[in-house]
Amino acid sequence: MNVRSPKSTPPSAALRKKSTTSKSTPKPIPKPTPKPPPKPNRCPCSPGDSTMQIVLASGNRGKLAELQSTLAPLGVELIAQGTLGVPEAEEPHHTFLENALAKARHASAHSGLPAIADDAGLCVDAFGGQPGVTTADYATRFGYPKSDANNVRALLEQMQGVEDRRASMVCTLVALRSATDPEPLVATGRVTGLITRTPVGDQGFGFDPVMFLPAFGKTFAELPTDVKNAHSHRGQAARTMLALIRERWLPGLP
Numbered sequence: 624m625n626v627r628s629p630k631s632t633p634p635s636a637a638l639r640k641k642s643t644t645s646k647s648t649p650k651p652i653p654k655p656t657p658k659p660p661p662k663p664n665r666c667p668c669s670p671g672d673s674t675m676q677i678v679l680a681s682g683n684r685g686k687l688a689e690l691q692s693t694l695a696p697l698g699v700e701l702i703a704q705g706t707l708g709v710p711e712a713e714e715p716h717h718t719f720l721e722n723a724l725a726k727a728r729h730a731s732a733h734s735g736l737p738a739i740a741d742d743a744g745l746c747v748d749a750f751g752g753q754p755g756v757t758t759a760d761y762a763t764r765f766g767y768p769k770s771d772a773n774n775v776r777a778l779l780e781q782m783q784g785v786e787d788r789r790a791s792m793v794c795t796l797v798a799l800r801s802a803t804d805p806e807p808l809v810a811t812g813r814v815t816g817l818i819t820r821t822p823v824g825d826q827g828f829g830f831d832p833v834m835f836l837p838a839f840g841k842t843f844a845e846l847p848t849d850v851k852n853a854h855s856h857r858g859q860a861a862r863t864m865l866a867l868i869r870e871r872w873l874p875g876l877p
């Protein structure tokens with residue numbers, strides 16, 4: 624109760640009364656200062672009171688921009704691994720999940736921070752789901768130097784005369800609290816489209832200029848980043864990951 628009668632005046636107020644005139648009416652006791660609301664997104668897994676930092680275990684600027692944007696509502700500080708001097712990790716595995724886990728573990732071990740990694744790729748139906756986990760190096764199979772433009776070029780050459788143009792872009796995100804975290808958070812996303820016969824659009828990165836989405840009548844490279852994020856494999860995975868991090872790493876916060 625906030626209302627107090629003079630009889631219930633606590634000792635501290637009584638002491639103050641003695642130092643003034645005895646006939647003066649007791650001053651109202653100031654209400655206790657309400658506790659400040661909890662500051663947002665404190666890391667429950669690291670000591671202290673600082674905003675949680677997470678290292679983004681990727682050197683791909685396109686991915687980083689998309690993940691920064693979709694994960695922004697978490698209110699945590701997302702730091703690109705390059706900023707912390709974390710070198711590129713090996714990606715030797717056969718599945719997106721294993722490679723994402725390897726990248727997250729590597730970044731967490733090097734930085735001492737929780738980490739989120741993204742392993743993604745293009746799975747072409749006519750090629751039995753290839754190039755899959757080797758998407759980033761696709762051009763080098765055909766003697767071209769590694770680059771987004773050469774990847775697109777090699778793909779269009781390999782798909783010359785292929786009528787079935789269906790392909791999926793997939794993304795697996797893995798988040799770890801530490802390099803030895805026994806309970807990684809895992810989120811996946813997948814979008815299906817058709818590979819165009821020439822590149823169209825200049826936004827995005829990677830295979831965006833040849834990934835045509837029938838629902839939009841456009842390639843990913845023709846869509847603004849926020850529209851791509853709202854529908855893409857990475858956008859889906861990142862929204863799932865955001866919910867997982869809130870639930871498991873930041874309990875009790877809205």
Ligand SMILES: O=c1nc[nH]c2c1ncn2[C@H]1C[C@H](O)[C@@H](COP(=O)(O)OP(=O)(O)OP(=O)(O)O)O1
Binds near residue numbers: 745843
């Ligand atoms: O939304 C996308 N739109 C178009 N292309 C995309 C997308 N997402 C991934 N990609 C391509 C880029 C790379 O050629 C490969 C992923 O390879 P992946 O190893 O996961 O990424 P990466 O080596 O570029 O960066 P990092 O491993 O440091 O995260 O698929």
Ligand SMILES: [Mg+2]
Binds near residue numbers: 714
């Ligand atoms: Mg890679």
